[in-house]
Amino acid sequence: MGGRAAVSSAPGREGGGRGAPGGDRSALTERIRQAARDAGFDRVGITDARPSEQAEAFRAWLARGEHAGMAYLARDPERRFRPAELLPGAVSIVVVALHYQPEAAAEGDLWPRVARYAQGDDYHDLMIAGLRRLATAVTALVPGARTRPYVDTGPLLEREIAARAGLGAVGKHTLLLHPEHGSWFLLGELLTDLDLVADEPLADPCGSCTRCLSACPTGALTAPRQLDARRCISYWTIEHRGTIPPEVRPALEEWVFGCDLCQEACPWNDAAPPPTDGRLALPAVRRGLDLAGLLTLDREAYLRLFRRSPLKRPRLEGLQRNAAIAIGNRGREEYLPALAAAGANPSPVVREAAGWALARIGGPCAAALLAAAVANETDPGTRRALAAHAASNC
Numbered sequence: 473m474g475g476r477a478a479v480s481s482a483p484g485r486e487g488g489g490r491g492a493p494g495g496d497r498s499a500l501t502e503r504i505r506q507a508a509r510d511a512g513f514d515r516v517g518i519t520d521a522r523p524s525e526q527a528e529a530f531r532a533w534l535a536r537g538e539h540a541g542m543a544y545l546a547r548d549p550e551r552r553f554r555p556a557e558l559l560p561g562a563v564s565i566v567v568v569a570l571h572y573q574p575e576a577a578a579e580g581d582l583w584p585r586v587a588r589y590a591q592g593d594d595y596h597d598l599m600i601a602g603l604r605r606l607a608t609a610v611t612a613l614v615p616g617a618r619t620r621p622y623v624d625t626g627p628l629l630e631r632e633i634a635a636r637a638g639l640g641a642v643g644k645h646t647l648l649l650h651p652e653h654g655s656w657f658l659l660g661e662l663l664t665d666l667d668l669v670a671d672e673p674l675a676d677p678c679g680s681c682t683r684c685l686s687a688c689p690t691g692a693l694t695a696p697r698q699l700d701a702r703r704c705i706s707y708w709t710i711e712h713r714g715t716i717p718p719e720v721r722p723a724l725e726e727w728v729f730g731c732d733l734c735q736e737a738c739p740w741n742d743a744a745p746p747p748t749d750g751r752l753a754l755p756a757v758r759r760g761l762d763l764a765g766l767l768t769l770d771r772e773a774y775l776r777l778f779r780r781s782p783l784k785r786p787r788l789e790g791l792q793r794n795a796a797i798a799i800g801n802r803g804r805e806e807y808l809p810a811l812a813a814a815g816a817n818p819s820p821v822v823r824e825a826a827g828w829a830l831a832r833i834g835g836p837c838a839a840a841l842l843a844a845a846v847a848n849e850t851d852p853g854t855r856r857a858l859a860a861h862a863a864s865n866c
């Protein structure tokens with residue numbers, strides 16, 4: 473359970489929203505909390521649907537361009553600040569946390585460099601299904617109650633809302649963390665027109681600690697609670713489409729999808745509890761896949777392996793681009809055959825990244841393979857890029 477149950481109504485909510493049957497808000501709130509746990513969530517907190525208090529910070533973040541290429545965040549940002557408009561009559565938000573794998577998978581050379589939340593099934597699917605179960609339970613408790621579920625992609629500032637609901641507090645790495653539960657959890661929300669009893673926010677968990685700021689290898693955490701996505705490994709490997717600028721690539725180190733370094737550094741994660749939903753753990757079907765295997769995977773195998781995984785977000789092209797860059801940064805000749813095979817990849821983005829990796833590994837064999845890649849390349853732009861890699865000392 474997140475937070476402590478408060479006894480008072482949040483400001484501005486008295487009299488608003490649909491009342492509890494029999495007028496007992498506390499009893500209804502408790503039954504909805506239990507329904508959230510029954511729906512498969514690890515923790516639940518409740519807040520009201522008041523407008524965001526972080527609107528200025530969000531607008532400033534956009535104005536500085538720190539959302540990088542995530543244009544959807546800049547589209548109608550004002551909508552994000554008024555959750556009540558997403559569901560007519562909404563007055564409360566039930567916020568849920570789903571805990572994921574607190575350990576990095578140690579299989580092969582791919583999985584330790586895939587973010588822990590992404591080892592198993594896609595949490596969006598699990599959470600939306602759980603929130604729909606919760607919505608059904610809510611309408612069984614109060615016939616006619618209105619609800620609307622959100623996970624991640626909706627126009628909500630989820631961390632601010634979850635912090636208000638007492639599920640954790642915003643740490644200096646910008647993530648929500650809880651003194652007992654750490655930060656290895658994901659968030660989802662159910663907006664409702666029911667008037668529920670809100671939880672209290674937690675105190676600042678960070679104090680004078682700055683471990684996450686020092687642990688970020690790219691300086692993406694430019695100040696406490698401020699992240700510049702243009703420098704974040706998670707942004708480049710998950711959200712960015714197309715070619716990654718060569719000057720950014722060394723900073724991605726060997727990450728193939730996401731990045732966990734700021735969370736690994738956090739002392740509150742030392743004793744993080746295990747997840748209760750086994751579907752977020754690495755399944756047998758994806759065990760043993762390594763960087764070379766990913767780089768040379770065909771579409772059919774990709775669809776079979778990643779159909780239910782969050783790794784489908786960057787698509788096969790993005791994953792293979794990331795694998796080629798990780799191989800280049802690893803710098804070992806044992807990957808030369810996979811890089812050579814990537815010369816026949818249908819995506820110019822992958823062929824170019826593989827050429828970059830050959831140049832970065834260097835040596836006579838890699839140089840010969842790169843020369844062959846330049847000679848065989850049919851796309852003029854990719855050919856120019858490959859030739860530039862061949863001429864450079866990456």
Ligand code: B12
Nearest residue numbers: 526587624629630632646647648658659697699706730731
């Ligand atoms: C865009 C996005 C990203 C971007 C930008 C991240 C960022 N820090 O803004 C990128 C691609 C980089 C990213 C990366 C990751 N993400 Co992300 N991401 C989102 C998304 C879709 C929107 C976030 C957003 O609007 N950012 C803009 C900033 C300005 O706004 P904000 O984050 O809401 O809040 C900031 C301010 O408002 C302020 N603030 C808010 N409340 C308060 C309260 C107080 C008291 C104070 C002082 C300040 C304050 O501080 C916050 C941090 O800057 C959310 C889902 C959602 N709809 O909210 C998931 C989300 C934040 N991501 C999540 C996750 C898991 C990750 C990764 C860990 C994945 C990974 N392993 O690679 C990394 C972590 C990187 C990091 N250190 O943040 C989870 C976080 C869960 C948690 N425990 O906090 C979310 C909530 C998704 C979900 N539904 O679970 N993500």
Ligand code: SF4
Nearest residue numbers: 688704705731733734
């Ligand atoms: S996810 Fe990685 S790159 Fe992004 S802020 Fe955290 S440590 Fe830095």
Ligand code: SF4
Nearest residue numbers: 643644678681684738
């Ligand atoms: S590492 Fe330290 S500063 Fe960063 S979130 Fe954790 S407690 Fe806060």
